Amino acid sequence: MNAMTTDILDHSIPEIAARCARGEVSAEEITRAALDRIQSRNPALGAFLTVQGDTALAAARAVDAQRTRGEPLGPLAGVPIGLKDALCSADAPATAGSLVLTRKAPRDGSPERDPERGYRPPYDATVVARLRAAGAILPGKCNMDEFAMGSSNENSAFFPARNPWDSERTPGGSSGGSAVAVAAGMTPGALGSDTGGSIRQPAALTGVVGVKPTYGRVSRYGLIAFASSLDQIGPFAADVRGAARLLEVIAGHDPRDATSLPVAVDAYEAACGRDVAGLRIGVPEEYFAEGIEPGVDAAVRRALDGLRGLGCEVRPVHLPHTRHAVAAYYIVATAEASSNLARFDGVRFGLREDASQGDLRGMYGKTRGAGFGPEVKRRIMLGTYVLSAGYYDAYYLRAQKVRTLIQRDFDAAFRKVDLIAAPVSPTTAFRLGDRTDDPLAMYLADVYTLPASLAGLPALSVPCGLAPAPDAPTASATRSVISSLIDSAIAKAKALPIGLQLIAPALAEARLFTAAHAWEQISPVRGARAPSS
Numbered sequence: 001m002n003a004m005t006t007d008i009l010d011h012s013i014p015e016i017a018a019r020c021a022r023g024e025v026s027a028e029e030i031t032r033a034a035l036d037r038i039q040s041r042n043p044a045l046g047a048f049l050t051v052q053g054d055t056a057l058a059a060a061r062a063v064d065a066q067r068t069r070g071e072p073l074g075p076l077a078g079v080p081i082g083l084k085d086a087l088c089s090a091d092a093p094a095t096a097g098s099l100v101l102t103r104k105a106p107r108d109g110s111p112e113r114d115p116e117r118g119y120r121p122p123y124d125a126t127v128v129a130r131l132r133a134a135g136a137i138l139p140g141k142c143n144m145d146e147f148a149m150g151s152s153n154e155n156s157a158f159f160p161a162r163n164p165w166d167s168e169r170t171p172g173g174s175s176g177g178s179a180v181a182v183a184a185g186m187t188p189g190a191l192g193s194d195t196g197g198s199i200r201q202p203a204a205l206t207g208v209v210g211v212k213p214t215y216g217r218v219s220r221y222g223l224i225a226f227a228s229s230l231d232q233i234g235p236f237a238a239d240v241r242g243a244a245r246l247l248e249v250i251a252g253h254d255p256r257d258a259t260s261l262p263v264a265v266d267a268y269e270a271a272c273g274r275d276v277a278g279l280r281i282g283v284p285e286e287y288f289a290e291g292i293e294p295g296v297d298a299a300v301r302r303a304l305d306g307l308r309g310l311g312c313e314v315r316p317v318h319l320p321h322t323r324h325a326v327a328a329y330y331i332v333a334t335a336e337a338s339s340n341l342a343r344f345d346g347v348r349f350g351l352r353e354d355a356s357q358g359d360l361r362g363m364y365g366k367t368r369g370a371g372f373g374p375e376v377k378r379r380i381m382l383g384t385y386v387l388s389a390g391y392y393d394a395y396y397l398r399a400q401k402v403r404t405l406i407q408r409d410f411d412a413a414f415r416k417v418d419l420i421a422a423p424v425s426p427t428t429a430f431r432l433g434d435r436t437d438d439p440l441a442m443y444l445a446d447v448y449t450l451p452a453s454l455a456g457l458p459a460l461s462v463p464c465g466l467a468p469a470p471d472a473p474t475a476s477a478t479r480s481v482i483s484s485l486i487d488s489a490i491a492k493a494k495a496l497p498i499g500l501q502l503i504a505p506a507l508a509e510a511r512l513f514t515a516a517h518a519w520e521q522i523s524p525v526r527g528a529r530a531p532s533s
């Protein structure tokens, strides 16, 4: 297929659906364009673990037939959407980035680690069923950190996803593959899950929009669980309107998820384009702390000036318990993970290591020993420890109390402001390998995303700037060296995306979309695309 025909993917989700509905382009053509881009771009970027070309094309033809018959089309008709591999889809394997959810390699020289041998779910997650009903096409499953534990995608059991702005760098995690699919133009939208930042942080690091809805806003039925009191599914898209449309499709009550809220879904797309004059935006100084990259700080403050220029009232707020969020999160999340992951024991799903002498406990141990990667094992041990007799009060109970204090910080702030604005990540995309030996450094990638997660609040990341990598050669550092060489090194130093985080009170996603859309219209990086896409 030539470049002209894949260009359809560079339009926004509403535009693609509209062109498909008008018959200007068929769903099959759009799907072929996506499969073509995946084929050409995925080998270098590792966004997709598996591709379901045949079922995607069949679904596309069904949408086209619906249009030919004159039947009304859904809001995502013909739009390819990538799915994080933690979501169950009946026509695709699901690995959650883990070997424990893959069958063993046959002894015929097949690769040890092959996501095609993943667990085959017998049903669609609610979000997957809703996407299909809206006419979306699902071409593949996206790479992720194992069981969504990580901030760089390097904990994938298969291969890391790479950042299309600089393929030596991380796209963030854990929904890194979903972010890359969108940032590199392979699919115009994708779904991820966010437990402590896993949608917002990769969206920020790859320059796309990513939304973590209110806890309970989107059904988690069919999401392979990490930490059930925090997990929430949400959309990625190249622009705010596209993300709004996707969320509108997947949100809403589902009796199959007991934590799903029986509350009507607002018109998120209609909220894009509303006036922001008079909106009160709080800026927590705790989120501009030591360790923030100067380029990130400057870009976020420029965005605040931009919002002020649109008539928003921007004022300081305090969230004094912010500094305890990382500790509380890594207790609560690991405790829940240790319990959720107990089911992967070789009996019902995926991998089973042979038990010699019919020893059941031995089989559990061997399966879990071989199937889980080091970060997952670390978290199961941490989680088991903080829940164990004698330590429960000291750790788990205390962390839950801290969680309440963090929630109260937000309650108090939202009595004075309508939204909170802050950075998403203290840094731009770091190099692959830079933090893999230092779990604490990795955990600190989440300092600004964890508080909203612990409080269950909706939050999004919208691109707000680009900055040269802080570890790239600078003119002053290299002035003394032969200048022409240096100049070309500087020219090659890649610009990296920065995200603005907006946080709203529970269920006020519409307000997030209004503000993010208003900012997007005046953003200096509006429409900026990754160079390798």
Ligand code: GLN
Residues within 6 Å of the ligand: 148, 149, 150, 151, 173, 174, 193, 194, 195, 196, 197, 198, 199, 226, 333, 446
């Ligand atoms: N990076 C965080 C963690 O490793 C958050 C992950 C997530 O949101 N799934 O737990």
